[in-house]
Amino acid sequence: MAHLSERHGEATRRRGELMQERMQLLAIRTGYPEVFNRPRRSTPMSVTAVVPASSQLGSSSIRAVSRDSSYPYHQRRAPEEMAEFTRLCEQRVALTREKEIQVQRQAMAAEQERQARSQLAGEAAPAQAVQRLRERRDKQRRAAEAELEALVDQQDSSLEAMNIARMLSPRFQERMEFAPSVAKYSAEEERVKQLLSSTRVGSYYQ
Secondary structure, eight states: OOHHHHHHHHHHHHHHHHHHHHHHHHHHHHHHOGGSSGGGGOOOOOHHHHHOOOOOOHHHHHHHHHHHOOGGGGGGOOOOHHHHHHHHHHHHHHHHHHHHHHHHHHHHHHHHHHHHHEEEHHHHHHHHHHHHHHHHHHHHHHHHHHHHHHHHTTTOHHHHHHHHHHHGGGGSSSOOOOOSSSSSTHHHHHHHHHHHHHHHHHHHOO
């Protein structure tokens, strides 16, 4: 039985140590004052022990005083401390608001810059397309001229070389221009327009 009592005492002691460690950890996490970290045996009991039985109001006031003295964390703040605390809170709120405004301004500036780049790219797109087409045509023309010159150089007869150059070179091709037989802004042009707009003649050409 002696060993059972020793094991019981050891278990009780370990249980007390674990409870004390848990209380200290809870006090550290919640930020409670150091009073909660002390064991219960060290708490002063003399304040609540000496209470006259006849006066209930006195006992309640003494208990209130003892509670306030035992737990200084729950005491009310001084007006100066409250003013300082309020000022710090307002300062933090103002800083947070200022940061939010700066982030919004940066986002708006980035969006405006992106829209400006898109607008410039849209305005320059037609000119860039025309430039690319012109460069492509010039490249194709230079390649065709190089092939033609290589073919002409391969001919033994100058007459055959001249004929090939006249047939294939764009410089020797015939140019045709359209000259309308009806003068612009004349009565004949007006008559042709009327004929084309009528249902009998115009439907045939449409």
